[in-house]
Amino acid sequence: MSEYSQRGLHWFLALSGGATEVVGLPASLKVADGMLGDQPVRFLAVVADPENRFPRARNGEVGLLEGWGLAKAVDDAITLDQRSEHKRALIVIVDVPSQAYGRREEALGIHQALAGAVDSYARARLAGHPVIALLVGKAMSGAFLAHGYQANRLIALRDPGVMVHAMGKASAARVTLRTVEELEKLAASVPPMAYDIDSYATLGLLWESLSVSQIEQPTAQDIDHVQACLTLAIKDVQTTGTDLASRLGASNRAASAKVRELLRAQW
Numbered sequence: 001m002s003e004y005s006q007r008g009l010h011w012f013l014a015l016s017g018g019a020t021e022v023v024g025l026p027a028s029l030k031v032a033d034g035m036l037g038d039q040p041v042r043f044l045a046v047v048a049d050p051e052n053r054f055p056r057a058r059n060g061e062v063g064l065l066e067g068w069g070l071a072k073a074v075d076d077a078i079t080l081d082q083r084s085e086h087k088r089a090l091i092v093i094v095d096v097p098s099q100a101y102g103r104r105e106e107a108l109g110i111h112q113a114l115a116g117a118v119d120s121y122a123r124a125r126l127a128g129h130p131v132i133a134l135l136v137g138k139a140m141s142g143a144f145l146a147h148g149y150q151a152n153r154l155i156a157l158r159d160p161g162v163m164v165h166a167m168g169k170a171s172a173a174r175v176t177l178r179t180v181e182e183l184e185k186l187a188a189s190v191p192p193m194a195y196d197i198d199s200y201a202t203l204g205l206l207w208e209s210l211s212v213s214q215i216e217q218p219t220a221q222d223i224d225h226v227q228a229c230l231t232l233a234i235k236d237v238q239t240t241g242t243d244l245a246s247r248l249g250a251s252n253r254a255a256s257a258k259v260r261e262l263l264r265a266q267w
Contacts, residue, residue: 004048004059007137007161007216008095012045014218015091015134015227019043022073026065028052031073033088037231040086042077044070045093046147056102062143063100067113070147074120078127089130089234090121094148095137098168114146121150130237132230135197136215139164152242153207153233156197157226159215163195191252204250207233 012030019034022042028049033042048060057063062070074090081087099105099114125131133151144164148154156162165172172193173180187194191202197209210229212222240246248257 005095005097005137005161006048008045008060008093009047010217011095011134011136011226012043012047012093014223015093015230016043022076025073026052026069028057028060028066029069029073036089036091036227036234039231039234040088041091041234042073042088043091043093044073044147046070046096046143054100054102054104056105057100060096061098061100062096062114062117062146063102063105064108064110064113066100067110067115067117067146071113071116071120074117074124077129078120078124081127081129087127087129089132089237090124091230092121092131092133092148092151094133094135094139094144096140096143096147097138098140099142099146114142117146118150121147125150125152125242128242130234132233132237134226134230135162135164137161137163141165141167152237152244153246154205155226155229155233156200156206156209157215158197158209158211160196161215162197164197164200165195169195202250202252204253205247207236207246 016032016034019032022031022033025031028047030045030047031042046060046062046066048058050058052058054063057066077088077090099110121131131151133148133154135156139148169180169183173183176183191199200206201209208229210226212225213219214222
């Protein structure tokens, strides 16, 4: 069995069937232009590349090449549609275990590479491109911030392997001076400490969660189900606008809403 997840690759291939692959990008990026119904879309995924020149980015992590590559792929979409009233949607397929940790990455400015990806996604969203993130595996740490978190709408597949957090369990346990078991007990009562998608949903950040029959190798019915949800999400963004206000409605985000209210009053 492979040591790295291939969910992102499998879902990219399933959803982008018949699309035109974009060339000139790192092997760890899969990007293709196609259609979702009558809506032009660009599919984007970060995938494992065992031959990556940076060893810390061989298992699907978002590193230097991936950060700058995503920025280029998104910027190119913005440029292509600059004069178009009907902007292509960006379908961001998320299965990223972490950003790439390493001395090379730190020395060569991984913070700039990932910030470049974030900036491009944010500019695309504000320029009118619906940005929809589909979480099919791990959405962890800076990797998720760079690839997916700027989306207008977040959609997650319901599966124990779909997890969202700032860091892996072992790392979080070390930082908080707890065992993994103690951390899991704490997560049961503190949603932001949890990894499961139901706890994440209570924070108001998910637009929808979907059940599929085969998350590793999606069936035709699974693909139809997800495509229908993606289409609805795109239309919802086109109707309601480019901001992220939809994330603030959950009961566990009351403090966030209050902070924004006070900031508006004072600034």
